[in-house]
Amino acid sequence: MNRPDLDSCAQEPIHVPGAIQPHGAMVVIRPSDMTVLQASANATEFLGRPIAIGETVDGVIDAHRNEILTWHGSEEPELQIQADNLSLGFHRAGDMIVAELETSPSDAADNVFLRLRGFAQQLAGQPDLPGALSTTVRVMEKLTGFDRVLAYRFDGEWNGHVVAEAGNGRLPSYMGLRFPAGDIPPQARALYALNHVRLIPDVNYQPVPLQPVINPQTGDTLDMSSAQLRSVSPIHLEYMRNMGTAASMSVSIMVDGRLWGLIACHSHEPHNVPVVTREACDFIVQTLAMRIAAQEHADEAAHSVALARIQGRLLGAMSVSQYWLDGLVSNVADLLAQVAASGAAIVAGGECHTVGATPTQDEIAQIIGWLADRPDTEVFATHALPLDMPAAKDFAATASGIIAIRISELHESWLIWFRPEVLRTVEWGGDPHKVVREQGRIHPRVSFERWSEQVRLHAAPWAEAEITAARDLRAAIVGIVLRKAEELAQLSS
Ligand SMILES: CCC1=C(C)C2=CC3=N/C(=C\c4[nH]c(/C=C5\NC(=O)C(C)=C5CC)c(C)c4CCC(=O)O)C(CCC(=O)O)=C3CCN2C1=O
Secondary structure (H helix, E strand, C coil): CCCHHHHHHHCCCCCCCCEECCCCEEEEEECCCCEEEEEECCHHHHHCCCCCCCCECCHHHHHCHHHHHHHHCCCCCEEEEEECCEEEEEEEECCEEEEEEEECCCCHHHHHHHHHHHHHHHHHCCCCHHHHHHHHHHHHHHHHCCCEEEEEEECCCCCEEEEEEEECCCCCCCCCCEECHHHCCHHHHHHHHHCCEEEECCCCCCCEEEECCECCCCCCECCCCCCCCECCCHHHHHHHHHCCCCEEEEEEEEECCEEEEEEEEEECCCCCCCHHHHHHHHHHHHHHHHHHHHHHHHHHHHHHHHHHHHHHHHHHHHHCCCCHHHHHHCCHHHHHHCCCCCEEEEEECCEEEEEECCCCHHHHHHHHHHHCCCCCCCEEEECCHHHHCHHHHHHHHHHCEEEEEEEECCCCEEEEEEECCCCEEEEEECCCCCCEEECCEEECCCCCCEEEEEECCCCCCCCHHHHHHHHHHHHHHHHHHHHHHHHHHHHHC
16 A cells, blocks of 8 residues: 555654653763763653763662673663662663663562463463463453553554454453554554563653753764653654543564564553563563464464475376376366465466466466566465456456466466455454645544445465465476476487
């Protein structure tokens, strides 16, 4: 969905706001001499004493100087220190140390441990992914006290789907709703893959500037990518107000190094969560992510084994056939089951053999003509061919999805599988195509009411295992064709 407006959203440099949220204070330190390079305007309030830029740190930070410098010389990404009712978090920004201070009730840890122990047992008792997701949002709701906690899963186009929800009824249910990719733009997703927990205790906060805003050592604004207190994009704060949420916390679900989804928490009124509780939430979500990874790996492995078994039968049939395609067209069920297709066409030797539900021969010729414009493509897969090839609208009923494998460049030969159009009703949280523009600026949509859309010209998406099986079958066929050609050459020499 190419939308120039949203591209401008993606340009917003959210990692260098030059300010923080007021529920904590920030001090930027040069480790070589523990000199203060920058401090947030509210640092005195949290340190209980004035802080001088250019002077060495003192007070509670200096009291932990040795521990901080030992950490800074280690491989550990972060350091967390609880000093009475002050929580001090340290991370690196370039070769500087960033200290973040938050008041934190000393008994916060008690509540956390009990909830954590219960979670591991409850999760182990869940037989499937929906159960694991529901358990997680329920435990997070009780642990954090947010009004609503959602499990939000990204699809292949970075649209999001609410797949589990727990709440106390103060906020509307979003269960089952989808949200467009533009609601969380690419630079935000990239940031959340690095920094997994984001808290906004009060959407109407006044940003607290870092002083000086330009770091004297780097001559640039501080990179707050790893900070907890980073001030949030005004566009997103407007989004939250439009959504009727005064506080939010989201925790990234990282599976195999990619952002699988979020656990997103919201409250109707301002709501803060202590550092130790946020850390427990991160642990809970990482535990869930390991369960998701295990489930996905098991499902993919079982799927690959089943497809390999089918491929073994196809290769056996081809190896005893005079011509490789005879082995395929004589095994229609396996040929279609190889990628769970409804039809297939084999174009070779100037002929087009079709099995199952396919476009007409002329329409297949149009597809091959269109594929010819992709000369470097050995395997082409899409579940929405008409979006790439407009003429395919005419035969969307049989070919909204294709996997095409090029057998030979020399003699135009292809194996193409087809999937039919599947009409789907998608329930969005608000009209995803609505972009509000005022004085040339983009604004988030104001309604998140259920908005139904009939999605056409799409087939069921191809699984990774199916595309891999198609790629493997292509390699096998090319090998058979080459061997047959060599045998022929030897016979004629
Ligand atoms: C109901 C399901 C759901 C959605 C769809 C959602 C969206 C969401 N957007 C987030 C972040 C951003 N959205 C935007 C931008 C947009 N939001 C829009 O609706 C539009 C049109 C834009 C581009 C202009 C930006 C810049 C950011 C980065 C904010 C920051 O971390 O500084 C963030 C991350 C910030 C946060 O944790 O609140 C979220 C998570 C919250 N949330 C949800 O719970």
